[in-house]
Amino acid sequence: MNLISAETLTRQLLDLGVQPGSVLLVHTSFSKVKPVEGGPAGLIAALRAALGPNGTLVMPSMSYDDDHPFDKSRSHCAEMGVVADTFWRLPGVLRSDNNHAFAALGPHAERILAPHPIDFPHGLDSPVGRVYELDGQVLLLGVGHGANTTIHLAESMAGVRYRRDKYLTILKDGKPTRLEYREIDHCCRNFILAEGWLEERGLQRRGTVGNAEARLVRSRDVVTVVVERLKQNETTFLHPKGFDEECDDAWRSLEGSGR
Ligand SMILES: [Zn+2]
Numbered sequence: 001m002n003l004i005s006a007e008t009l010t011r012q013l014l015d016l017g018v019q020p021g022s023v024l025l026v027h028t029s030f031s032k033v034k035p036v037e038g039g040p041a042g043l044i045a046a047l048r049a050a051l052g053p054n055g056t057l058v059m060p061s062m063s064y065d066d067d068h069p070f071d072k073s074r075s076h077c078a079e080m081g082v083v084a085d086t087f088w089r090l091p092g093v094l095r096s097d098n099n100h101a102f103a104a105l106g107p108h109a110e111r112i113l114a115p116h117p118i119d120f121p122h123g124l125d126s127p128v129g130r131v132y133e134l135d136g137q138v139l140l141l142g143v144g145h146g147a148n149t150t151i152h153l154a155e156s157m158a159g160v161r162y163r164r165d166k167y168l169t170i171l172k173d174g175k176p177t178r179l180e181y182r183e184i185d186h187c188c189r190n191f192i193l194a195e196g197w198l199e200e201r202g203l204q205r206r207g208t209v210g211n212a213e214a215r216l217v218r219s220r221d222v223v224t225v226v227v228e229r230l231k232q233n234e235t236t237f238l239h240p241k242g243f244d245e246e247c248d249d250a251w252r253s254l255e256g257s258g259r
Contacts, residue, residue: 032142
């Protein structure tokens with residue numbers, strides 16, 4: 001197969017509706033996009049070219065290593081894919097300083113990556129929350145809404161009460177220390193419901209970038225449609241009890257809250 005050039009990718013991104021000068025939060029699976037000239041760095045170059053010098057590119061950069069303290073200059077971001085794990089290592093790219101890190105490059109990078117609470121990863125006071133406040137776009141490249149972290153922001157803004165027990169390891173007085181907390185979470189597979197909610201209102205643009213199916217939405221539109229559904233039914237995203245462990249945890253937390 002012929003390698004896809006950065007120029008071609010940039011044109012496809014602009015055709016899809018990526019706004020030069022905007023804030024763009026990208027979730028991607030490189031295996032769906034490739035083969036790309038220059039590999040993951042080639043795709044990142046194409047995203048930067050589409051955004052131009054006034055645009056800000058943002059990617060998840062968290063580490064799921066819960067047993068070791070996060071080190072923003074070293075901790076891998078393996079689970080978010082090779083593009084995300086390439087991005088934070090590039091010159092000039094900033095990375096926030098906790099296990100739920102994001103990385104960003106561009107004029108709004110510092111604001112988006114300002115310190116954020118470690119035990120409340122996706123609220124308004126977090127990188128995804130700041131992308132929302134800046135009216136950013138969310139690009140899903142070769143992944144569906146199951147990977148759309150902004151839906152967690154919508155859950156927190158809707159005030160859902162379900163939680164799961166989590167822990168992390170942080171440095172306290174220089175010593176690795178276990179931090180337990182409760183996070184809005186479940187298996188997240190039903191996040192794909194957002195696809196239909198956005199489509200029926202014409203709020204999602206779809207196209208092809210490289211070999212991947214691409215979806216582009218405004219962060220604010222994601223929050224609007226998801227909050228509306230969660231206000232009608234708080235447990236919209238939870239599988240029926242007994243379906244999977246993660247959703248069962250979330251159900252149990254609701255029983256504990258007097259429901
Ligand atoms: Zn589930």
